[in-house]
Amino acid sequence: MSRTPHLTAALISIFTLLAAVIGFNYYAQALERRDVNALIPLNLAQMENGVALQRAALQKPDILMVYGSSELTLVSTPYQANQFFSKYPTGFTVVDVASLGVLSVTLAQEFAALGPDLRGKKIVLSIMPGSFFLNKKYFIENNPEHDFAMNFSRLRTYEALFSPYLSFGIKNEISQSLSDFRSTIRSDPFLTFAIDQTSSTSINHHIMYYLIWPLGELQTEILRLQDHFEVILYIWTHAIDPNVQKVPQSIDWNATHQNALAEQIKNTSTNPYGVENFMWWYFDRISLPEPTGSNDDLYKRTLLNSQEWTDFKILLIVLQQLGAKPLILSRPLNVPLWEVMGVTENTQDIFYDKLHSVADPFKMPLVDFRQYDHDKYFSIDQGSHTSRDGWVYMDQILDAYYHGQLQP
Amino acid sequence: MWIKRLTNFFTTIYTNPTGRVVLLTLYYLAIIAGLILMYGRGNFTTPKFVYQGF
Numbered sequence: 001m002s003r004t005p006h007l008t009a010a011l012i013s014i015f016t017l018l019a020a021v022i023g024f025n026y027y028a029q030a031l032e033r034r035d036v037n038a039l040i041p042l043n044l045a046q047m048e049n050g051v052a053l054q055r056a057a058l059q060k061p062d063i064l065m066v067y068g069s070s071e072l073t074l075v076s077t078p079y080q081a082n083q084f085f086s087k088y089p090t091g092f093t094v095v096d097v098a099s100l101g102v103l104s105v106t107l108a109q110e111f112a113a114l115g116p117d118l119r120g121k122k123i124v125l126s127i128m129p130g131s132f133f134l135n136k137k138y139f140i141e142n143n144p145e146h147d148f149a150m151n152f153s154r155l156r157t158y159e160a161l162f163s164p165y166l167s168f169g170i171k172n173e174i175s176q177s178l179s180d181f182r183s184t185i186r187s188d189p190f191l192t193f194a195i196d197q198t199s200s201t202s203i204n205h206h207i208m209y210y211l212i213w214p215l216g217e218l219q220t221e222i223l224r225l226q227d228h229f230e231v232i233l234y235i236w237t238h239a240i241d242p243n244v245q246k247v248p249q250s251i252d253w254n255a256t257h258q259n260a261l262a263e264q265i266k267n268t269s270t271n272p273y274g275v276e277n278f279m280w281w282y283f284d285r286i287s288l289p290e291p292t293g294s295n296d297d298l299y300k301r302t303l304l305n306s307q308e309w310t311d312f313k314i315l316l317i318v319l320q321q322l323g324a325k326p327l328i329l330s331r332p333l334n335v336p337l338w339e340v341m342g343v344t345e346n347t348q349d350i351f352y353d354k355l356h357s358v359a360d361p362f363k364m365p366l367v368d369f370r371q372y373d374h375d376k377y378f379s380i381d382q383g384s385h386t387s388r389d390g391w392v393y394m395d396q397i398l399d400a401y402y403h404g405q406l407q408p
Numbered sequence: 409m410w411i412k413r414l415t416n417f418f419t420t421i422y423t424n425p426t427g428r429v430v431l432l433t434l435y436y437l438a439i440i441a442g443l444i445l446m447y448g449r450g451n452f453t454t455p456k457f458v459y460q461g462f
Contacts, residue, residue, distance in 0.1 A: 005425065005428045005429045005432055006432060008429050008432075008433075009429050009432030009433040009435070009436055010432075010436060012429070012433045013433055013436035013437050013440060016433075016437060017437075017440055045452065045453075046452060049452040049453075049454060050452055149454070149455055150454055150455050151454060152454060153452065153454070155450075155452075223450060226448070226449065226450025226452075227450065227452070229448075229449070229450070230450065230452060
Protein backbone atom coordinates (compact mmCIF):
# COMPACT_ATOMS: atom_id res chain seq x y z
CA MET A 1 0.00 0.00 0.00
CA SER A 2 2.88 2.37 0.87
CA ARG A 3 4.50 1.69 -2.50
CA THR A 4 1.42 2.25 -4.62
CA PRO A 5 -0.70 4.83 -2.81
CA HIS A 6 -2.25 6.21 -6.04
CA LEU A 7 -3.29 2.78 -7.27
CA THR A 8 -4.72 1.87 -3.88
CA ALA A 9 -6.61 5.16 -3.61
CA ALA A 10 -7.92 4.81 -7.17
CA LEU A 11 -9.15 1.27 -6.49
CA ILE A 12 -10.83 2.31 -3.25
CA SER A 13 -12.47 5.24 -5.08
CA ILE A 14 -13.74 2.98 -7.85
CA PHE A 15 -15.18 0.47 -5.38
CA THR A 16 -16.75 3.27 -3.37
CA LEU A 17 -18.30 4.65 -6.54
CA LEU A 18 -19.60 1.21 -7.50
CA ALA A 19 -21.06 0.67 -4.04
CA ALA A 20 -22.69 4.11 -4.17
CA VAL A 21 -24.18 3.39 -7.60
CA ILE A 22 -25.55 0.00 -6.54
CA GLY A 23 -26.91 1.48 -3.31
CA PHE A 24 -28.55 4.38 -5.15
CA ASN A 25 -30.07 1.97 -7.65
CA TYR A 26 -31.72 -0.11 -4.91
CA TYR A 27 -32.81 2.99 -3.01
CA ALA A 28 -34.31 4.56 -6.14
CA GLN A 29 -36.18 1.39 -7.11
CA ALA A 30 -37.62 1.03 -3.61
CA LEU A 31 -38.77 4.65 -3.56
CA GLU A 32 -40.27 4.41 -7.06
CA ARG A 33 -42.17 1.25 -6.16
CA ARG A 34 -43.48 2.90 -3.00
CA ASP A 35 -44.69 6.07 -4.72
CA VAL A 36 -45.61 5.00 -8.23
CA ASN A 37 -49.37 4.84 -7.58
CA ALA A 38 -49.28 8.39 -6.27
CA LEU A 39 -47.14 9.60 -9.17
CA ILE A 40 -49.42 8.20 -11.90
CA PRO A 41 -52.10 10.94 -11.81
CA LEU A 42 -49.41 13.61 -12.11
CA ASN A 43 -48.64 12.60 -15.71
CA LEU A 44 -44.93 13.19 -15.25
CA ALA A 45 -42.89 13.53 -18.42
CA GLN A 46 -40.52 10.95 -16.97
CA MET A 47 -43.25 8.32 -17.29
CA GLU A 48 -43.19 8.93 -21.06
CA ASN A 49 -39.52 9.60 -21.60
CA GLY A 50 -37.95 7.34 -19.03
CA VAL A 51 -38.16 3.70 -18.07
CA ALA A 52 -37.77 3.64 -14.26
CA LEU A 53 -41.35 4.64 -13.45
CA GLN A 54 -42.78 2.22 -16.00
CA ARG A 55 -40.74 -0.59 -14.47
CA ALA A 56 -42.06 0.31 -11.03
CA ALA A 57 -45.64 0.40 -12.36
CA LEU A 58 -45.24 -3.03 -13.96
CA GLN A 59 -44.43 -4.46 -10.52
CA LYS A 60 -47.76 -3.27 -9.13
CA PRO A 61 -50.68 -5.67 -9.57
CA ASP A 62 -53.26 -2.86 -9.42
CA ILE A 63 -51.85 -0.94 -12.39
CA LEU A 64 -52.66 -1.69 -16.03
CA MET A 65 -50.26 -0.11 -18.51
CA VAL A 66 -51.70 1.04 -21.85
CA TYR A 67 -49.24 1.97 -24.58
CA GLY A 68 -50.23 3.90 -27.65
CA SER A 69 -50.35 7.17 -29.47
CA SER A 70 -52.71 10.11 -30.01
CA GLU A 71 -55.82 7.91 -29.91
CA LEU A 72 -55.22 7.84 -26.14
CA THR A 73 -54.55 11.53 -25.65
CA LEU A 74 -56.28 13.68 -28.27
CA VAL A 75 -59.65 14.04 -26.53
CA SER A 76 -59.28 14.87 -22.86
CA THR A 77 -62.38 13.55 -21.15
CA PRO A 78 -63.38 11.90 -17.86
CA TYR A 79 -64.13 8.78 -19.92
CA GLN A 80 -60.46 8.43 -20.89
CA ALA A 81 -59.28 5.24 -19.18
CA ASN A 82 -56.63 6.89 -17.01
CA GLN A 83 -59.25 9.31 -15.65
CA PHE A 84 -62.12 6.84 -15.60
CA PHE A 85 -60.19 4.33 -13.48
CA SER A 86 -58.23 6.90 -11.47
CA LYS A 87 -60.01 6.00 -8.21
CA TYR A 88 -59.60 2.25 -8.74
CA PRO A 89 -63.40 1.69 -9.02
CA THR A 90 -63.03 -1.99 -9.86
CA GLY A 91 -59.68 -2.56 -8.17
CA PHE A 92 -57.16 -1.20 -10.65
CA THR A 93 -56.01 1.97 -12.35
CA VAL A 94 -54.73 2.65 -15.86
CA VAL A 95 -51.55 4.38 -16.96
CA ASP A 96 -51.57 5.78 -20.47
CA VAL A 97 -48.02 5.75 -21.77
CA ALA A 98 -48.80 7.76 -24.86
CA SER A 99 -48.35 11.04 -26.60
CA LEU A 100 -49.04 12.50 -30.01
CA GLY A 101 -47.37 10.87 -33.00
CA VAL A 102 -45.89 7.78 -31.34
CA LEU A 103 -44.67 5.46 -34.10
CA SER A 104 -44.49 1.67 -33.85
CA VAL A 105 -40.68 1.82 -33.93
CA THR A 106 -40.79 4.11 -30.89
CA LEU A 107 -43.06 1.68 -29.06
CA ALA A 108 -40.80 -1.22 -30.04
CA GLN A 109 -37.91 0.55 -28.33
CA GLU A 110 -40.09 1.34 -25.35
CA PHE A 111 -40.91 -2.34 -24.83
CA ALA A 112 -37.33 -3.41 -25.53
CA ALA A 113 -36.23 -1.01 -22.79
CA LEU A 114 -38.54 -2.70 -20.28
CA GLY A 115 -36.91 -6.04 -21.08
CA PRO A 116 -37.51 -8.83 -18.58
CA ASP A 117 -39.90 -6.68 -16.54
CA LEU A 118 -42.51 -7.42 -19.21
CA ARG A 119 -42.30 -11.19 -18.85
CA GLY A 120 -45.74 -12.60 -18.08
CA LYS A 121 -47.21 -9.12 -17.59
CA LYS A 122 -50.60 -8.06 -18.92
CA ILE A 123 -50.25 -4.85 -20.89
CA VAL A 124 -52.35 -3.18 -23.57
CA LEU A 125 -51.07 -2.09 -26.95
CA SER A 126 -53.39 0.52 -28.39
CA ILE A 127 -53.45 1.21 -32.12
CA MET A 128 -55.74 2.99 -34.56
CA PRO A 129 -56.24 2.87 -38.32
CA GLY A 130 -54.94 6.45 -38.66
CA SER A 131 -51.43 5.39 -37.64
CA PHE A 132 -51.18 3.37 -40.84
CA PHE A 133 -51.94 6.26 -43.17
CA LEU A 134 -49.01 8.48 -42.36
CA ASN A 135 -47.75 11.31 -44.52
CA LYS A 136 -50.26 11.12 -47.33
CA LYS A 137 -52.33 13.88 -48.80
CA TYR A 138 -56.04 13.74 -47.98
CA PHE A 139 -55.47 11.33 -45.13
CA ILE A 140 -53.50 11.74 -41.93
CA GLU A 141 -50.80 14.22 -42.75
CA ASN A 142 -48.23 13.75 -40.07
CA ASN A 143 -44.52 13.84 -40.68
CA PRO A 144 -42.88 10.65 -39.34
CA GLU A 145 -39.49 12.33 -38.90
CA HIS A 146 -41.06 14.99 -36.76
CA ASP A 147 -43.11 12.43 -34.84
CA PHE A 148 -40.02 10.33 -34.20
CA ALA A 149 -38.01 13.31 -32.94
CA MET A 150 -40.86 14.40 -30.70
CA ASN A 151 -40.87 11.03 -28.92
CA PHE A 152 -37.19 10.13 -29.14
CA SER A 153 -35.48 8.83 -26.02
CA ARG A 154 -31.76 8.02 -26.02
CA LEU A 155 -32.28 5.70 -23.07
CA ARG A 156 -34.85 3.60 -24.89
CA THR A 157 -32.76 3.42 -28.04
CA TYR A 158 -29.65 2.33 -26.12
CA GLU A 159 -31.70 -0.20 -24.18
CA ALA A 160 -33.10 -1.64 -27.41
CA LEU A 161 -29.79 -1.82 -29.27
CA PHE A 162 -27.81 -3.35 -26.43
CA SER A 163 -30.58 -5.47 -24.92
CA PRO A 164 -29.39 -8.95 -23.98
CA TYR A 165 -33.01 -10.12 -24.04
CA LEU A 166 -33.62 -9.61 -27.77
CA SER A 167 -32.19 -11.56 -30.68
CA PHE A 168 -29.67 -9.87 -32.94
CA GLY A 169 -32.13 -10.36 -35.79
CA ILE A 170 -34.80 -8.14 -34.25
CA LYS A 171 -32.21 -5.57 -33.17
CA ASN A 172 -31.09 -5.55 -36.79
CA GLU A 173 -34.66 -4.82 -37.93
CA ILE A 174 -35.13 -2.09 -35.31
CA SER A 175 -31.85 -0.49 -36.43
CA GLN A 176 -32.91 -0.54 -40.06
CA SER A 177 -36.08 1.33 -39.14
CA LEU A 178 -34.10 3.75 -36.98
CA SER A 179 -31.82 4.49 -39.94
CA ASP A 180 -34.71 6.44 -41.48
CA PHE A 181 -34.47 8.98 -38.67
CA ARG A 182 -30.83 10.00 -38.86
CA SER A 183 -31.54 13.67 -38.37
CA THR A 184 -32.62 12.91 -34.80
CA ILE A 185 -30.03 10.29 -33.98
CA ARG A 186 -26.94 11.97 -35.38
CA SER A 187 -26.65 14.18 -32.28
CA ASP A 188 -25.21 11.08 -30.57
CA PRO A 189 -22.22 9.82 -32.63
CA PHE A 190 -21.78 6.61 -30.61
CA LEU A 191 -25.45 5.74 -31.06
CA THR A 192 -25.21 6.45 -34.78
CA PHE A 193 -22.18 4.17 -34.98
CA ALA A 194 -23.97 1.43 -33.02
CA ILE A 195 -27.00 1.66 -35.32
CA ASP A 196 -24.72 1.38 -38.36
CA GLN A 197 -23.19 -1.81 -36.95
CA THR A 198 -26.51 -3.34 -35.93
CA SER A 199 -28.39 -2.50 -39.11
CA SER A 200 -26.00 -4.61 -41.19
CA THR A 201 -25.87 -8.39 -41.12
CA SER A 202 -22.28 -8.66 -42.36
CA ILE A 203 -19.86 -10.55 -40.10
CA ASN A 204 -17.56 -7.50 -39.76
CA HIS A 205 -20.37 -5.33 -38.44
CA HIS A 206 -21.50 -8.17 -36.22
CA ILE A 207 -18.03 -8.44 -34.65
CA MET A 208 -17.83 -4.67 -34.28
CA TYR A 209 -21.19 -4.67 -32.50
CA TYR A 210 -19.95 -7.14 -29.90
CA LEU A 211 -16.71 -5.16 -29.48
CA ILE A 212 -18.64 -1.98 -28.64
CA TRP A 213 -21.24 -3.83 -26.57
CA PRO A 214 -19.51 -3.13 -23.17
CA LEU A 215 -19.38 0.57 -23.97
CA GLY A 216 -23.02 0.51 -25.00
CA GLU A 217 -24.00 -1.25 -21.78
CA LEU A 218 -22.00 1.29 -19.75
CA GLN A 219 -23.75 4.19 -21.49
CA THR A 220 -27.13 2.49 -20.97
CA GLU A 221 -26.41 2.12 -17.25
CA ILE A 222 -25.47 5.81 -16.99
CA LEU A 223 -28.74 6.77 -18.70
CA ARG A 224 -30.69 4.45 -16.36
CA LEU A 225 -29.13 6.14 -13.35
CA GLN A 226 -29.99 9.55 -14.76
CA ASP A 227 -33.56 8.37 -15.27
CA HIS A 228 -33.73 7.20 -11.64
CA PHE A 229 -32.25 10.49 -10.51
CA GLU A 230 -34.94 12.54 -12.30
CA VAL A 231 -37.68 10.53 -10.59
CA ILE A 232 -35.99 10.61 -7.18
CA LEU A 233 -35.37 14.34 -7.46
CA TYR A 234 -39.09 14.84 -8.08
CA ILE A 235 -39.98 12.69 -5.06
CA TRP A 236 -37.47 14.52 -2.85
CA THR A 237 -38.73 17.94 -3.84
CA HIS A 238 -42.47 17.25 -3.67
CA ALA A 239 -44.62 16.04 -0.82
CA ILE A 240 -45.81 12.69 -2.16
CA ASP A 241 -48.29 10.69 -0.13
CA PRO A 242 -47.94 7.08 -1.27
CA ASN A 243 -51.40 6.21 0.06
CA VAL A 244 -53.71 6.88 -2.87
CA GLN A 245 -57.43 7.19 -2.51
CA LYS A 246 -59.31 4.14 -3.79
CA VAL A 247 -63.10 4.31 -4.16
CA PRO A 248 -64.60 0.94 -5.10
CA GLN A 249 -67.86 1.22 -6.99
CA SER A 250 -69.85 -0.74 -9.52
CA ILE A 251 -70.11 0.79 -12.96
CA ASP A 252 -73.41 1.20 -14.76
CA TRP A 253 -72.10 0.82 -18.29
CA ASN A 254 -75.41 1.63 -19.97
CA ALA A 255 -75.81 4.92 -18.13
CA THR A 256 -72.15 5.77 -18.77
CA HIS A 257 -72.64 5.14 -22.48
CA GLN A 258 -75.72 7.34 -22.60
CA ASN A 259 -73.95 10.24 -20.86
CA ALA A 260 -70.83 9.91 -23.01
CA LEU A 261 -72.88 9.75 -26.21
CA ALA A 262 -74.87 12.86 -25.25
CA GLU A 263 -71.62 14.74 -24.61
CA GLN A 264 -70.17 13.50 -27.88
CA ILE A 265 -73.18 14.67 -29.89
CA LYS A 266 -72.84 18.11 -28.26
CA ASN A 267 -69.19 18.28 -29.30
CA THR A 268 -69.90 17.49 -32.95
CA SER A 269 -72.50 20.17 -33.53
CA THR A 270 -70.67 21.88 -36.42
CA ASN A 271 -71.15 19.06 -38.93
CA PRO A 272 -73.39 16.12 -39.84
CA TYR A 273 -70.57 13.52 -39.90
CA GLY A 274 -69.82 13.11 -36.19
CA VAL A 275 -66.47 14.86 -36.50
CA GLU A 276 -65.29 16.54 -33.30
CA ASN A 277 -65.77 20.31 -33.52
CA PHE A 278 -62.09 21.09 -32.98
CA MET A 279 -61.18 18.74 -35.87
CA TRP A 280 -63.75 20.02 -38.32
CA TRP A 281 -61.49 22.71 -39.81
CA TYR A 282 -59.52 19.88 -41.43
CA PHE A 283 -62.55 18.65 -43.35
CA ASP A 284 -63.82 22.10 -44.05
CA ARG A 285 -61.18 22.53 -46.76
CA ILE A 286 -62.35 19.36 -48.57
CA SER A 287 -65.72 19.61 -50.22
CA LEU A 288 -67.67 16.68 -48.80
CA PRO A 289 -69.10 14.39 -49.95
CA GLU A 290 -66.52 13.33 -52.53
CA PRO A 291 -67.68 11.06 -55.39
CA THR A 292 -68.20 7.43 -54.36
CA GLY A 293 -65.01 5.41 -54.77
CA SER A 294 -63.00 8.40 -56.03
CA ASN A 295 -60.29 7.85 -53.39
CA ASP A 296 -60.27 4.05 -53.37
CA ASP A 297 -56.92 3.78 -55.14
CA LEU A 298 -55.27 6.41 -53.00
CA TYR A 299 -56.58 4.67 -49.86
CA LYS A 300 -55.21 1.30 -51.00
CA ARG A 301 -51.79 2.68 -51.96
CA THR A 302 -51.47 4.72 -48.80
CA LEU A 303 -52.48 1.91 -46.52
CA LEU A 304 -50.61 -0.97 -48.09
CA ASN A 305 -47.32 0.92 -48.57
CA SER A 306 -47.13 2.23 -45.05
CA GLN A 307 -43.84 1.57 -43.24
CA GLU A 308 -45.90 1.28 -40.08
CA TRP A 309 -46.93 -2.29 -40.93
CA THR A 310 -43.29 -3.40 -40.97
CA ASP A 311 -42.61 -1.59 -37.71
CA PHE A 312 -45.82 -2.93 -36.16
CA LYS A 313 -44.64 -6.46 -36.88
CA ILE A 314 -41.25 -5.64 -35.31
CA LEU A 315 -43.10 -4.36 -32.28
CA LEU A 316 -45.05 -7.60 -31.94
CA ILE A 317 -41.87 -9.67 -32.30
CA VAL A 318 -40.27 -7.63 -29.49
CA LEU A 319 -43.27 -8.30 -27.25
CA GLN A 320 -43.16 -11.98 -28.12
CA GLN A 321 -39.43 -12.30 -27.44
CA LEU A 322 -39.84 -10.57 -24.08
CA GLY A 323 -42.69 -12.88 -23.06
CA ALA A 324 -45.26 -10.12 -22.50
CA LYS A 325 -49.00 -10.84 -22.54
CA PRO A 326 -50.37 -7.92 -24.53
CA LEU A 327 -53.91 -7.16 -25.58
CA ILE A 328 -53.93 -5.44 -28.96
CA LEU A 329 -56.65 -2.85 -28.75
CA SER A 330 -57.43 -1.45 -32.18
CA ARG A 331 -60.15 0.99 -33.19
CA PRO A 332 -62.95 0.59 -35.75
CA LEU A 333 -62.74 2.39 -39.07
CA ASN A 334 -65.00 5.39 -39.30
CA VAL A 335 -66.92 3.89 -42.24
CA PRO A 336 -69.53 6.65 -42.78
CA LEU A 337 -66.85 9.35 -42.82
CA TRP A 338 -64.51 7.45 -45.14
CA GLU A 339 -67.45 6.88 -47.48
CA VAL A 340 -68.14 10.59 -47.82
CA MET A 341 -64.39 11.00 -48.33
CA GLY A 342 -64.70 8.84 -51.43
CA VAL A 343 -63.61 5.43 -50.11
CA THR A 344 -66.08 2.56 -50.44
CA GLU A 345 -66.61 0.19 -47.53
CA ASN A 346 -65.16 -2.79 -49.40
CA THR A 347 -61.92 -0.87 -49.94
CA GLN A 348 -61.85 0.31 -46.35
CA ASP A 349 -61.98 -3.30 -45.17
CA ILE A 350 -58.45 -3.81 -46.47
CA PHE A 351 -57.37 -2.33 -43.15
CA TYR A 352 -58.92 -5.16 -41.14
CA ASP A 353 -57.53 -7.79 -43.52
CA LYS A 354 -54.04 -6.31 -43.28
CA LEU A 355 -54.24 -5.89 -39.51
CA HIS A 356 -55.25 -9.51 -38.98
CA SER A 357 -52.71 -10.81 -41.49
CA VAL A 358 -49.93 -9.13 -39.49
CA ALA A 359 -51.21 -9.68 -35.95
CA ASP A 360 -52.96 -13.08 -36.03
CA PRO A 361 -49.78 -15.20 -36.42
CA PHE A 362 -48.64 -13.89 -33.01
CA LYS A 363 -51.74 -15.37 -31.35
CA MET A 364 -52.18 -12.33 -29.12
CA PRO A 365 -55.74 -11.27 -28.23
CA LEU A 366 -56.87 -8.58 -30.66
CA VAL A 367 -59.98 -6.43 -30.34
CA ASP A 368 -60.76 -4.49 -33.53
CA PHE A 369 -64.24 -3.17 -32.64
CA ARG A 370 -65.24 -3.82 -36.24
CA GLN A 371 -68.85 -4.25 -35.17
CA TYR A 372 -68.93 -0.51 -34.36
CA ASP A 373 -67.48 0.80 -37.61
CA HIS A 374 -70.83 2.27 -38.71
CA ASP A 375 -71.22 4.17 -35.42
CA LYS A 376 -70.31 7.73 -36.38
CA TYR A 377 -69.80 8.70 -32.75
CA PHE A 378 -67.21 6.05 -31.89
CA SER A 379 -64.38 8.11 -33.37
CA ILE A 380 -63.85 11.83 -33.76
CA ASP A 381 -62.25 11.73 -37.21
CA GLN A 382 -61.16 9.48 -40.09
CA GLY A 383 -58.03 8.40 -38.21
CA SER A 384 -60.30 6.85 -35.53
CA HIS A 385 -59.11 8.95 -32.60
CA THR A 386 -61.36 7.78 -29.79
CA SER A 387 -64.45 9.81 -28.90
CA ARG A 388 -66.03 10.10 -25.47
CA ASP A 389 -68.44 7.26 -26.27
CA GLY A 390 -65.62 5.29 -27.86
CA TRP A 391 -63.73 5.59 -24.60
CA VAL A 392 -66.55 3.90 -22.71
CA TYR A 393 -66.21 0.88 -25.03
CA MET A 394 -62.45 0.96 -24.38
CA ASP A 395 -63.01 1.15 -20.63
CA GLN A 396 -65.30 -1.86 -20.71
CA ILE A 397 -62.72 -3.90 -22.58
CA LEU A 398 -59.89 -2.79 -20.27
CA ASP A 399 -61.98 -3.72 -17.24
CA ALA A 400 -62.79 -7.14 -18.67
CA TYR A 401 -59.15 -7.71 -19.69
CA TYR A 402 -57.78 -6.78 -16.29
CA HIS A 403 -60.24 -9.09 -14.54
CA GLY A 404 -59.60 -11.94 -16.99
CA GLN A 405 -63.12 -11.79 -18.39
CA LEU A 406 -62.34 -10.82 -21.98
CA GLN A 407 -64.41 -12.91 -24.38
CA PRO A 408 -62.34 -14.33 -27.26
CA MET B 409 -1.93 31.68 9.96
CA TRP B 410 -4.73 29.18 9.49
CA ILE B 411 -3.39 28.32 6.04
CA LYS B 412 -0.06 27.39 7.58
CA ARG B 413 -1.80 25.26 10.19
CA LEU B 414 -3.88 23.53 7.53
CA THR B 415 -0.77 22.88 5.41
CA ASN B 416 1.03 21.40 8.40
CA PHE B 417 -1.99 19.24 9.19
CA PHE B 418 -2.15 17.79 5.67
CA THR B 419 1.66 17.42 5.46
CA THR B 420 1.63 15.42 8.68
CA ILE B 421 -1.10 13.15 7.41
CA TYR B 422 0.55 12.84 4.00
CA THR B 423 3.82 11.59 5.53
CA ASN B 424 1.94 8.71 7.08
CA PRO B 425 1.43 5.93 4.43
CA THR B 426 -2.16 5.22 5.47
CA GLY B 427 -3.01 8.90 5.78
CA ARG B 428 -1.64 9.44 2.28
CA VAL B 429 -3.95 6.82 0.83
CA VAL B 430 -6.91 8.29 2.71
CA LEU B 431 -6.17 11.78 1.43
CA LEU B 432 -5.68 10.56 -2.13
CA THR B 433 -8.92 8.60 -1.96
CA LEU B 434 -10.80 11.65 -0.76
CA TYR B 435 -9.17 13.68 -3.52
CA TYR B 436 -10.22 11.19 -6.21
CA LEU B 437 -13.72 10.91 -4.81
CA ALA B 438 -14.00 14.70 -4.79
CA ILE B 439 -13.02 14.77 -8.47
CA ILE B 440 -15.58 12.07 -9.31
CA ALA B 441 -18.26 13.90 -7.33
CA GLY B 442 -17.42 17.14 -9.14
CA LEU B 443 -17.67 15.47 -12.53
CA ILE B 444 -21.02 13.91 -11.62
CA LEU B 445 -22.33 17.27 -10.42
CA MET B 446 -21.19 19.01 -13.59
CA TYR B 447 -22.10 16.42 -16.22
CA GLY B 448 -24.20 13.79 -14.45
CA ARG B 449 -27.67 15.18 -15.03
CA GLY B 450 -29.46 13.60 -17.98
CA ASN B 451 -31.56 15.38 -20.54
CA PHE B 452 -34.87 13.68 -21.12
CA THR B 453 -36.66 16.54 -22.79
CA THR B 454 -38.04 16.10 -26.30
CA PRO B 455 -39.04 18.74 -28.84
CA LYS B 456 -42.55 20.04 -28.26
CA PHE B 457 -45.34 19.17 -30.66
CA VAL B 458 -45.13 21.49 -33.62
CA TYR B 459 -48.24 22.09 -35.67
CA GLN B 460 -47.29 21.10 -39.16
CA GLY B 461 -49.55 23.27 -41.19
CA PHE B 462 -51.26 20.43 -43.08
